[in-house]
Amino acid sequence: MLNAAYLGVRQQRKGTLQMYEIDKLRSFSSEHDYSSFSVVRIHPKVINQIGGRNTWVKICNGSHCVYRLALGAKSSKGFTHKSMEIDYDSCVELGAVSPQQEKDENNFYPCSLSLERASLTGKMFAHWHHPNPAYRAPMQLSIVSFFLGVVGLFLGILGYA
Numbered sequence: 001m002l003n004a005a006y007l008g009v010r011q012q013r014k015g016t017l018q019m020y021e022i023d024k025l026r027s028f029s030s031e032h033d034y035s036s037f038s039v040v041r042i043h044p045k046v047i048n049q050i051g052g053r054n055t056w057v058k059i060c061n062g063s064h065c066v067y068r069l070a071l072g073a074k075s076s077k078g079f080t081h082k083s084m085e086i087d088y089d090s091c092v093e094l095g096a097v098s099p100q101q102e103k104d105e106n107n108f109y110p111c112s113l114s115l116e117r118a119s120l121t122g123k124m125f126a127h128w129h130h131p132n133p134a135y136r137a138p139m140q141l142s143i144v145s146f147f148l149g150v151v152g153l154f155l156g157i158l159g160y161a
Contacts, residue, residue: 018049018050018116018117019114019115019116020046020050020114020115020116021112021113021114022059022084022111022112022113022114022115038066038068038069038087038089038090038130038131038132039068039069039070039071039087040057040059040068040069040070040071040084040085040086040087040090040115041070041071041072041073041084041085041086042057042070042071042072042073042084042085043072043073043079043080043081043082043083043084044072044073045081046081046082046084047070047071047072050070050115050116050117051070051117053070053071053072054069054070054071055069055070055117055118056068056069056070056117056118056122056123056126057069057070057115057116057117057118058115058116058117058118058119058122059086059090059094059113059114059115060094060113060114061094061095061096061111061112061113062112064093064094064095066090066093066094067118067122067123067125067126067129068086068087068090068126073085084115089131094113096109096111096113097109097111124143127139127140127143128140128143
């Protein structure tokens with residue numbers, strides 16, 4: 001089993017996007033989090049407000065951000081509408097947990113993160129910097145090929161003018 005995390009969430013408004021302040025996390029095990037997409041699991045009440053299932057979200061610690069695909073989560077002890085799960089590698093990448101931190105009675109670690117719906121450029125960034133190289137390399141090649149195709153189209157149109 002692989003590690004993931006539960007995060008307690010507090011909602012805020014940021015312009016037209018909803019942003020959630022995350023203030024605690026708890027270790028969790030899930031093999032699904034290491035498939036082709038890195039996912040974050042969100043309570044059904046929150047996932048509907050952020051854009052629904054399969055929506056890309058941006059998770060930040062103030063200086064660094066990661067992009068993950070939002071999915072729903074089933075009920076479990078301590079998991080509320082102010083909680084979410086995130087894979088262990090994302091926690092490490094964000095510096096959300098250190099070994100010296102104390103857990104509370106429900107095995108939650110304190111943290112300071114924010115969650116919001118990703119923009120279009122954020123989605124492109126998510127694919128370009130995906131943690132799985134078997135997914136990242138083909139996506140990078142397809143994005144570069146698309147832009148080269150657009151340049152070729154414009155050059156072809158200019159050649160006929």
